[in-house]
Amino acid sequence: MTGASAPVAVTGLGVAAPNGLGAADYWAATRGGKSGIGRITRFDPSGYPAQLAGEIPGFDAAEHLPSRLLPQTDRVTRLALAAADWALADAGVAPESFDPLDMGVVTASHAGGFEFGQGELQKLWARGSQFVSAYQSFAWFYAVNSGQISIRHGMKGPSGVVVSDQAGGLDALAQARRQVRKGTPLIVTGALDASVCPWGWVAQLASGRMSTSAEPTRAYLPFDRDARGYVPGEGGALLVLEPADAARARGARVLGEIAGYGATIDPAPGSGRPSTLRTAIRVALDDAGAAPGDVDVVFADGAGVPELDRTEAEAVSEVFGSGRVAVTVPKSMTGRLYSGAAPLDVACALLAMRAGVIPPTVHTDPCPEYDLDLVLYQARPAELRTALVVARGHGGFNSAMVVRAGE
């Protein structure tokens, strides 16, 4: 079934996160409150004001990818190619059994292959333009993951790439859902980001929102009275979307449904107008045909920056009532993964629904003014049918997505 309101199912997950490579490891760690945040190992961070990140340990690209792909890919693309493989395997999909035009790839990106770009910029300025790699023209740009995944799996259907900072991950899932509803039987969608390299680090520091704490348990504290900024991380998730009826017809396991989506952008700073986050949430609920009372858990954006935490808490309280809905921030265990964060939260919500537990927010001592029912320190058993995922990006991007459990 296609059409503007046809149900769209998630049938596969591919996860690469700082606290777990693969959906099973990620879920075990996340449910158990295990954080992947630590001191940066990929370069010496001692000269920088922020030194912690959520790095993915133990990812050896050569174990997962053909050697010919390695010279032409940034770390982010290697992670994305591996995650796409895992998502398709998890969905029980053999791409060669589909018509190539019936499969597409829609990803979000934040910084493209930034580490690759640093290497080539260095060659350009230190050695000369003739030393710049033939792969630079595509290895760094924002479309690289969609392009490489489509090539690897022979996916010729509608593809796309969106960039809306940390909100982009949900915008990609929404665009993928749109394409499925318009008639494409399978879309690989989501996002991964990875720019833990000195040039990426310096560019991220310019946000002014990164935590300078050196203590992994005290650095990123969303909704905490001592919130002091965020810790970035690398990774994210890719999902397989299919029309729900077609997925069931092929005997696929339906993890859940992308039921609703809304997006807004905040007015210009200094305009005096309020944040539009609550509107994004309400549009997403309307789109899902859900009332606030139907939502069992909110996977919050959890910026970890006091003024942003406050506007998010206010929006959640206004839509759901103060303390009326469980709220969690599992990304407190991964750091903020930019466009990778929200697809990972959607994956986490689906895994939580299956397990019947809400994963915790770690390390936060909640600011009582926010009046949120935060799930703290350890997982909380709960019957979960409907979850809301919130993602907010630098510049005021707000996206919200309603996810429903599979049967």
Added chain:
Amino acid sequence: MTERRVALTGMEVLAPGGLGRAEFWRLISEGRTATRGITFFDPAPFRSRVAAEADFCGLEYGLSPQEARRMDRAAQFAVVAAGNAVDDSGADLGGIAPHRVGVVVGSAVGATMGLDEEYRVVSDGGRLDLVDHRYAVPHLYNFLVPSSFAAEVAWAVGGEGPATVVSTGCTSGIDAVGYGAELVREGSVDVMVAGAADAPISPITLACFDAIKATTPRTEAPERASRPFDGTRNGFVLGEGAAFFVLEELESARRRDAHVYAEIAGYATRSNAYHMTGLRRDGAEMAEAIRVALAEARMNPEDVDYVNAHGSGTKQNDRHETAAFKKSLGEHAFRTPVSSIKSMVGHSLGAIGAIEIAASALAMEYDVVPPTANLHTPDPECDLDYVPLTARDQLVDAVLTVGSGFGGFQSAMVLAGPERSIV
């Protein structure tokens, strides 16, 4: 429920040699070219040394000194073009709920110019591996993530609805407008400010295209460097700029007596799943995108009055595209005029798709097909009617415009003239 249709009611173009839609149209309808030897920096170390540079400075177009400082050149193009497009539409955005006004900006390479300049400083000319954050400009994060372009445009026009950047390489412009049209059609917004901008004329861009010989090495007569479909073509000429549009539901545009340039009648994108930069000769995936876009527009190939080609001027693109037109349009491919404005304004990567949509809409507005400049030498592999050198007066009521990009993206859009939209 009748299907919502999408009208293009406001337009602005900032292109090399054509800053403003009127000047842009004069340039391309007169067949003049804006390519020249690069002046932005010393191009001597590079293989390709020509570009279509725009004599544009945001400060001269109303940006404040601080706005100009925090925005990459591409963002400046975007903000100025978007604001002028809204003015041109005559739409009173203040009369619409802000969350029903969305923004989409296409850009292939984001703030690449700003990143190149800032990298050079924080690395001290490439000397430092551990680049020095103390030399970074405070707005560097806005260069890192080009969604800052969408935020700037939204703030400038007062939109508070969905906002994003679409970044699908050289099809970004078509794909951004296609994305915006889809949001209007599905009813997620009432108005979409949609367009694309890129400003890639920087050393790193030149170097990376040099490395794969995608840009022309021709240095003599830079005004004749961009030669789509010509037998002597040997690479594209980099350009820069922006085009923006106001998209709204057709009936409500008519109710407010808006000037409708065109209806966005059909759009599709497909991927070749073949190579990040290479193209198969047969053009099958672009042909598929064209077929789907025509079907969405409920048109037959014979309805297409003009094909606005990607026509980049690389050996492989122009024959790939010619094959795609034959495969999708059949015999009509030989009868309909096909032209590439990249011969005049260069290839501005993500921006050009939007600039070409503007050219397509203006072709319908004036019933003139813009020419392919610099086309003197026939190529047996490119055997369609490419409208060489001189514009052609003819009725233009439906235009097909296409794009092809790194990553394998192939996109097609069908625009219908307002007369056609009445039926």
